[in-house]
Each structure stands twice: as C-alpha cells, then as structure tokens.
Amino acid sequence: MTDVEAERVEGLLVDLADGILRVTIARPDRMNALDIDSMRALGDLLEGRARERDVRVVVLAGEGGAFCTGADLIAASSGPGTDPRVVMDTANRVIRAILTLPSPVLARVDGAAAGVGASLALAADLTYAAPSAYFLLAFVNVGLMPDGGSSLLVPAAVGRARAAEMALLGERLGAVDAHAAGLITRVLPPDDLAAHVDAVAATLAAGPRRAIELTKRSLTAATLDRVEEALARETEGQAELLGSADFREGAAAMLARRRPRFGS
Template sequence: MTEANGAIAPSEAEHDAAPSGATVERIGGLVVSHDAGVLRITIARPERMNAIDLDTMRTLGDLVETRAAERDVRVIVLAGEGGPFSTGADLMAAATGPATDPRVVMDTANRVVRAILTAPVPVVAQVDGAAAGVGASIALAADLTYASPKAYFLLAFVNIGLMPDGGSSMLVPASIGRARAAEMALLGERLGAGDAHAAGLITRVLPVEDLGAHVDAVAAKLAAGPRRALELTKRSITAATLARVEAAFEIETEGQIELLGSADFAEGAAAMLGRRKPSFGS
C-alpha cells in the first residue's frame, strides 16, 4: 500500500462517491465507503485518469478479498473518480518507478479479477467514462456493469504490443462471442456503451444524470436481499460461463510475461508516453 490505512475527513469528491452517513476512508489510491451493507470502492487517481499502479492494484485485491467476507458487507460497488473508470495499468508509474517482476504484476492483476469473480457478494461496476486495459477487465468482471453514454470499453493491449490480460480473453467472449471479442482484442478499438450493451457486454446504459442513483438503487436492493441465495446464484452463473477462467489467467500470464520483455512493448509504451504512433518491428 502507498499510504497507511485510516479514516480521513472526506474531500468533496469523496462526499460525491459516498452516500450520506457512510464511513469514508482513503487507502492509497482508493476511496472506500461503507453504508447500509454497501461497500463502495472508488479508484481515485484522477490525475492519471484512474490508471492503476501496482500498489493500488494490490490494495484493491486486498479490499475485495477481505471485505467481501465480512458479514456487514452485502454488495460491493466499484467506480472511478472524476469520469474515467480506469484507463488501465499506469505506464508512467511503471516507467519511472523501480523495476518489478512481470509475473508479480500479472499475478496482482489476476488476483483482483479473481477476487471479484469469487466474492460471496454481488459486485456492481459503475462506469462513467473510459474502461481500458485491465480497467476494462475489472469493470467486466463485475456481476452487473452499468454505464453512461460517455463510457467506452477498450482492450487497448495490442496498441502497445501486449495481449489481453486480467481474464479479459475469456470475460469478453463469454459475453459477446468469439467474433466480436476478436474484433475488440485484435483491432484495439473502443466499444461505446451503447454498442457494448447491444452486444451483451454490459448490463445497461443510463443517462449520465441517472447513473449514480440507479447504481445506488440496485446496490440497496441487493444489500436487502438473501445473502446466501445471491452468493449461490452468482457462483452458479460464474461456473456456467467462466469455468475455464483460471486457464485463461495462465495463458495470459505466460504470454504477457513474454510480451512485456519485447521490443514491441518497449516501442508501444514509449509511443504512448510520447503521444505518438508506434512503429512495431517484429
């Protein structure tokens, strides 16, 4: 974690992210609130468009794993502060920080998605902007994903010489089929919220002004529901649709470790950070 845990006086943005009366704390790059059975985790790195560095990813995995098991948590809501849900891994932090074993990076991302999929409570994603890279994986791992018309989903990996990870090579085709998934993954083009809903990738699209209230209403309904019945229902649906997700994690991890050490990724990352078009050589 990048900061010590502890309750803080919530900022204006944190007030917006939490219902009145909720307890609010900042934990590293996340803002966490808990009220009436609803645990809301907001990715709060707006200066980086909510890109996720390794510490934030690790903290997110810790929170979902541990808090979902608490009896007073009955639903988890995931959101992003200030517009984007998450633009994926923070390449700037990776480029300027200490070198990290690629396997540690992959295992940390996989742990977050696995924690969402296996949480004993429903997980709801609120997407009001970009959900790209591993940010898309996290949003699509949720049981219910609601978006505004401003939202889009992007498997941006190929644009920087990488392959889909965070389970997205299974999460996406499980929802929209092989052909549409291949288009997203191989072309690296964004899918707008309306098209994502029409394809079956997300649950519903709501007007910007209605999105938060709708997610709050859904979360309240789930929090008041029969916890064990919801847990077993979620488990059954996940087993029926994502039975081979662990195999996907393994394939993605081995492939991504290779690609993270490639010249194409070095060029892709440099091009992204330099805001230019990459020139791939391999």
C-alpha cells in the first residue's frame, strides 16, 4: 500500500498518507460491531502493516455515527459456533497490539463505543470524542463480564468506584462525563473533531520517532503493567460466561429488543 492508496479489508477501510495510517471500522449497517473475521483482520493489520517503518501514527475511527458497538451478536447467533477462547484470544490480540505498537494510536470516537469497542477506544494513547459519543461496558446486560482489557483500562483511568458503576450497572458514560472523569483525552465539537485529530496525528508524525516510542512504552508500563494478568482473568471468566444460559438469554433479549430474564 502506498501513500495514495486505500483498501477495504474485512469490514475495515485502511489508508496511509504522510506517515498516518487511518483505520476505519466500516460496518455501519451493524453500527461497526465486529465479527470474528473483522476482528482478525484488525489484529493482522495492527501486528503487521501498522509496524512498518513508514507508519508513524495510527488513527482508529468508525464509519457513519458510531465508533464500534462491540461484538456482532447477529453474526455470532447466525454463524457456526466459535470456541469462546478463540473469540477471547482474537480480541486480546487486538488490544495487546494497540498497547505494544511502537507508534502512538489515536481514537476518534463519534457515537457509541460499547463492549470491546470501548476497549479499543480506551486502549488508544489519545482518545478524542464528539459530545454525542458515549462509552458503555455493556457486558453485564447480556450476561457477560468486561473484556478487551477494560477491567484494567477503565479503573486505571477513573478509579475503582467509577469503574464498578460502569461495569456492574452497564450504564453509558457520556463523552463530557468521561472527559471529566479522566477516561478520555478531550471532547470536541462535531465539526472540529476530525480536523483536531488530524492535526494531532500530523504533529506526532513529524515528531521524534524513538522518543515518542519510548515515552509511550514508559507510560504504558507505569499505568498498565498488569494488563496480561487482566487479559488472562477476563479470558477465563468470559470463556465460562460465553457458554452460559444467561448469555444465551441476554443475547436473545438484545436481538429481540426486550428485557432479559436471567435465571442464574
């Protein structure tokens, strides 16, 4: 891929210009929910193309009114069964790739960042949002627990009490409150969001590569040094819950737009 090409790969729109690799989740008909193939493609991209020498910054965004609403429950319910541990390993690979990428990662959030979509946004080094954006650990609403590292990413930013409110009650946190709580970098007017993210990306792309890399590494080590433990706990718990009757009921209720009737 050259500086003038753009490519669509498994629900992703990818382009590179001036050292900035822009990765847009392009599944607007599903509010950019990720199925297993698009999650694998995102992991491949972040572990491969994003680490090449001509990439100095990565920008993550969503197409059409949402950032990412998590896992695609319609795809999961209609397709062949996938081992829960494979699902978890695929999601964990993406989060790990964002955190360990030498280049800084920016998230541009417009609309919903829910479930693993919230994890993607919060794993970024700098997260910018429109006032309409919100962050939602929706897992408990379908009988699951937080994953994608969010059981660490959120409390590391906002503290245990606020994280417990988000995770246990499954209530959305609007962008303004998310910024006030220290969860995201900045809230910008909708008309200014893309231009501001582009300007920050350009500043970073023109900056000292090695100094930025070592700074990112140091900040991540200082604040998220137990991320592997968190991912392991989430994998164990979620692998159990993904096979549970409560998850089946929660997913069915969400797809039917009704309240779930949990039994356990």
